[in-house]
Amino acid sequence: MRKYKADQKWTRIVIEQLSEEDISWSPTPESNSIINLIAHISGAARYWFDAAYFGAPLNEYRSIEFERGLQMSKDQALEISKKSYDCIIAVIEMMKANPERLLEQPYLNYPPFDSAGLNNQSTVLEMLLHQFRHLPSHTGQIIYIAKMRKGNLVWE
Secondary structure, three states, X not given: OHHHHHHHHHHHHHHHOOOHHHHHOOXXXXXXXXXXXXXXXXXXXXXXXXXXXXXXXXXXXXXXXXXXXXXXXXXXXXXXXXXXXXXXXXXXXXXXXXXXXXXXXXXXXXOOOEEOOEEOOOOHHHHHHHHHHHHHHHHHHHHHHHHHHHOOOOOO
C-alpha cells in the first residue's frame, strides 16, 4: 500500500509543478503525454478494481487512453490520478482486513477477456501483483517527461 501512496504523491507533486501545456506535451509524435499516462493509470484502476469492487463501468477510459491529442486540464489530471490511486489503495485495505479475499475471482461473471496475462479466472492477488509491477513504470515515465519539460523538480 505504501508503494501506491508514494506513486500517488510523486504524481501529484510533479503535475502541480507543470503547466497544462506541459502535461499534454509528448517527446515524440509516437510517445505518450502525461495526460495519456494518467488516463492509462485510471483505466487500469477502473478495469481491474473499481468495476469489480465499487460498481464502476468496466471500460470508461480504455478506448481513449493513448489517443494523440487527448486533453484534460491540470485539475482534471490531479483528480483522476487521485481517484485512481485511492481506488487501488481501498482494495488493498479491503484485502488487508480480509486476506481470504485475495483468492477471489471477481470477473468470473463478466464477458470473457484476456488482457496482459490476466483473464476472467484471475484472482485479486494476481491483479494486484500485475499492477504493482505495471503502474510504477508509468509513474517513472511521468517523472521523466516532467524533467524533460521543467529540468529540476522540487520534491517537497
